[in-house]
Amino acid sequence: MIVLENVNQSYGTKDVLKNINVSIPENKITAIIGPNGAGKSTLFNAISRMIPIKTGSIKIDGIEINQKGLNVSKLISVLKQQNHFNLKLTAYELISFGRYPHSKGKLNENCIQKIEEVIKYLKLESVRNQYIDTLSGGQLQRVLLAMILVQDTKYILLDEPLNNLDMKYAVEMMLLLQKFVEELGKTIVVVMHDINIASTFCDHVIAIKDGEVAYDGNINDMMHTDVLNNVYDHQFCIREVDGKKICVFHNIEKNL
């Protein structure tokens, strides 16, 4: 489990995370949602130790991550938004980067075995030798997931992985994440904007508003007008479709 206690972060005089106390449950998909500028990426960066926090504690399975000398890349794999991929690398080479925490650049037998296992698991055999700049958005996303899987950590953190994906690939991505939880026992944290995707595919949700936790709990309980109206300062309707709660938000005020 990932446990955050009294986490605060600021940039200059601006408080961006204010006293965050949340627990991220194991073997589930947790969505981090909230309006633009709420602090989601800052929270993500704090959990993945990309930025130091000002005060508070973040523990992964009881291990304080902000301690000197800790190899955090053996605990969590992180995929940040990648808008440009100009490197001349094959899919195989990119995937093998995921082994770096284990291999330090020199792939051993275990690494090669793990890479082959993951290529097969994600059905990437046909593109393994293709340059990544020739892959479709959906294929590249799958290759990036392979890079994450070969790192072989229990926790996987993804920052807006659905950006630039059409509906088909977005759904495919979420189904793969569910498969990683169910078949591989992973614990996944995803920053996302689409509440309906969160409602359909995630288990747990942390909603951030103005740097504070506006909701933390089960996804089904979040799909209520009062909770969502408060998080986004907007009027939502909730409808039930095939047993899933779907949020309708077309009634945007026109006086912009």
Ligand SMILES: Nc1ncnc2c1ncn2[C@@H]1O[C@H](COP(=O)(O)OP(=O)(O)OP(=O)(O)O)[C@@H](O)[C@H]1O
């Ligand atoms: N490096 C930085 N220096 C100064 N201010 C920053 C920095 N990074 C983020 N901020 C500010 O912190 C606040 C939270 O930003 P953050 O990127 O965490 O929000 P977010 O919820 O991820 O937003 P979005 O949905 O738009 O990606 C914003 O006001 C942003 O301008």
